[in-house]
Amino acid sequence: MTGTAPLSWYLVLSALLFAIGTVGVLVRRSLIVIFMAIELLLNAVNLTFVAFARAHGTVDGQVIVFFVITVAAAEAAVGLAIILALFRLRGTTNADEVTTLRW
Amino acid sequence: MSPLAFLVVAALTVVAALTVVLHRNPVHSALALVTTMCLLAVLFLGLDAQLIGFLQVIVYAGAIVVLFLFVIMLLNLERERRGLATPVVVGTATTGAAGLAVLIVRGLAGGAPPADAPVEARFGGVAAVAERLFTAYLLPFELTSLLLLVAVVGAVAIAKRRPS
Numbered sequence: 381m382t383g384t385a386p387l388s389w390y391l392v393l394s395a396l397l398f399a400i401g402t403v404g405v406l407v408r409r410s411l412i413v414i415f416m417a418i419e420l421l422l423n424a425v426n427l428t429f430v431a432f433a434r435a436h437g438t439v440d441g442q443v444i445v446f447f448v449i450t451v452a453a454a455e456a457a458v459g460l461a462i463i464l465a466l467f468r469l470r471g472t473t474n475a476d477e478v479t480t481l482r483w
Numbered sequence: 484m485s486p487l488a489f490l491v492v493a494a495l496t497v498v499a500a501l502t503v504v505l506h507r508n509p510v511h512s513a514l515a516l517v518t519t520m521c522l523l524a525v526l527f528l529g530l531d532a533q534l535i536g537f538l539q540v541i542v543y544a545g546a547i548v549v550l551f552l553f554v555i556m557l558l559n560l561e562r563e564r565r566g567l568a569t570p571v572v573v574g575t576a577t578t579g580a581a582g583l584a585v586l587i588v589r590g591l592a593g594g595a596p597p598a599d600a601p602v603e604a605r606f607g608g609v610a611a612v613a614e615r616l617f618t619a620y621l622l623p624f625e626l627t628s629l630l631l632l633v634a635v636v637g638a639v640a641i642a643k644r645r646p647s
Contacts, residue, residue: 385489390526392588393493397500397519399584404504406576412509412555416516419547420500423523426535434530437602442535443615449535449542450627454634456547460554461642467558468644 390431397424411463411473415456422452484529492529496522509560513551520544531607 401424404417426445433441467473484492499522502515520543527536605611616624 383486385484385486385529388588389486389489389493390530393496393526395584395587396497398587399580400497400500400504402580402583403576406580407573408504410509410560412551412558412560413504413512416503416509416512416551419516419543420503420519423520423543426539427523427526430527430530430532430535433532434602434607437606439607439611439615440619442532442607442612443620445532445535446538446612446616447620447623447627449538450631453542453547454630456550457634457638458641460550461638464554464557464642473558473560 387431387435390427394424394427394431397427409475411466411475411478414475415459415463419452419456422448484526489526489529492522492525496526509555510552513548513555516551517544517548520548531602533607534609534612535607 398421401417401420404420405414408414408417426448429441429445429448433439433445463473466478470478472478496519499515499518503512503519506512506515520539524536524539524544527539603611
């Protein structure tokens with residue numbers, strides 16, 4: 381095979397990763413793993429941004445990814461701190477056992 | 484990136500992502516997440532996004548996942564007794580996610596330009612990205628520093644052990 385991979389292939393891969401991440405958020409019970417699946421979702425979208433930036437020949441998409449990575453770092457710090465505090469309080473990181481705010 | 488190289492990297496990425504979601508041991512999930520990040524960095528390099536590719540490895544694989552591993556080891560998480568939700572939830576979630584993937588592809592792929600249009604040599608480098616970052620996106624960039632400051636202070640405040 382010669383040439384380069386078309387944009388649609390990147391979009392399909394991105395959609396697949398997003399779907400896998402969504403399944404992870406929905407079916408896993410460990411808060412840490414749910415959090416990792418959220419990172420997977422962010423990365424799937426980043427791939428779309430970079431692919432479109434390449435296709436359009438502008439770096440604006442890459443600048444957005446730069447911001448997404450920054451926000452993901454901040455989100456990971458705060459989220460893991462919350463999980464840590466929750467573990468100290470309740471002794472578990474199982475989402476099924478922390479349902480006080482859920483119906 | 485050649486189609487063959489893309490297919491190999493894409494297949495590995497999907498396998499690594501599935502491992503993140505399906506493995507029962509959270510440490511293995513985190514290691515699979517590192518693999519996914521690095522493979523995505525390869526894809527970014529293939530898309531002429533050098534800066535983002537290296538940032539992906541440094542920030543995601545180097546900092547964020549290490550934070551995950553640190554918390555996993557601090558909490559001393561064992562394998563989950565019940566890793567997944569009930570089969571009904573799993574089935575519904577999988578079906579819904581598959582439908583979501585189809586919708587995303589159909590929504591995005593309409594009239595998409597080719598991914599191999601010629602670009603200038605500095606495309607995706609530090610200079611090209613920084614030029615946009617410090618002109619058109621200057622205000623969001625400065626606000627980002629505020630966000631990071633708030634996040635750091637907030638994380639310390641939340642995770643600090645309270646004297647009781």
